[in-house]
Amino acid sequence: MRVFIALDIAEAIRERIARYVDGVREFAPQARWVRPESTHVTLKFIGEKPADVVEQIKQTVSSIQAASIEVAFRGCGFFPSPKAARVFWVGIAASPELSSLAVAVDEATAALGIPREEHRFTPHLTLARGASGSGAPGWRKADRLQEDRRHPSFQRLQEKLAAWAAPEFGTMTAREFFLYQSQRLRGGARYDKIARFALR
Numbered sequence: 001m002r003v004f005i006a007l008d009i010a011e012a013i014r015e016r017i018a019r020y021v022d023g024v025r026e027f028a029p030q031a032r033w034v035r036p037e038s039t040h041v042t043l044k045f046i047g048e049k050p051a052d053v054v055e056q057i058k059q060t061v062s063s064i065q066a067a068s069i070e071v072a073f074r075g076c077g078f079f080p081s082p083k084a085a086r087v088f089w090v091g092i093a094a095s096p097e098l099s100s101l102a103v104a105v106d107e108a109t110a111a112l113g114i115p116r117e118e119h120r121f122t123p124h125l126t127l128a129r130g131a132s133g134s135g136a137p138g139w140r141k142a143d144r145l146q147e148d149r150r151h152p153s154f155q156r157l158q159e160k161l162a163a164w165a166a167p168e169f170g171t172m173t174a175r176e177f178f179l180y181q182s183q184r185l186r187g188g189a190r191y192d193k194i195a196r197f198a199l200r
Helices: 011-027 051-061 097-110 141-150 155-161
Strands: 002-007 041-048 069-079 087-094 124-129 168-174 176-185 188-198
Touching (some): 002 097, 011 124, 069 097, 087 097
Antiparallel strands (some): 002 041, 002 176, 069 087, 069 168
């Protein structure tokens, strides 16, 4: 089973994001857009695990004691950099409890032999991925000169967004988080909740 741990998003916020995507999708038609119903705030990607390990993950993560979290969704940007954009995302501003929860999940799963995260937790919602290329910036000057040509998916979208105010999608209080199963289907991935964990 391919699994990950994440927060779900309030339906009103999801609908605002869906309307926003409908308004900007035409400026990056080559990009692979994430279906709004599939968006979530990833706390920990785990990957492929057998069913018995997934059960251990459920039991271990259920012992986490954490408070509810205020989460605001606003602004947007590109990873890893605007010139080498390969991911278009919505920004997240949250109370410190969100990072604390991500750390607690990382520590709990590490106790099961799942590798710890190598990078600092940076919450975001992925809206689209570039049609091709890794997006990694080149180290040689010649590579840098080629960046825009190698990663054209978001160029027109970036030009449009530069003239617009940063979007605001709303604020929610997360009172639970979930273990999801990811299944790759012909029309894209499907995410099913297979365990719920309450927040205080």
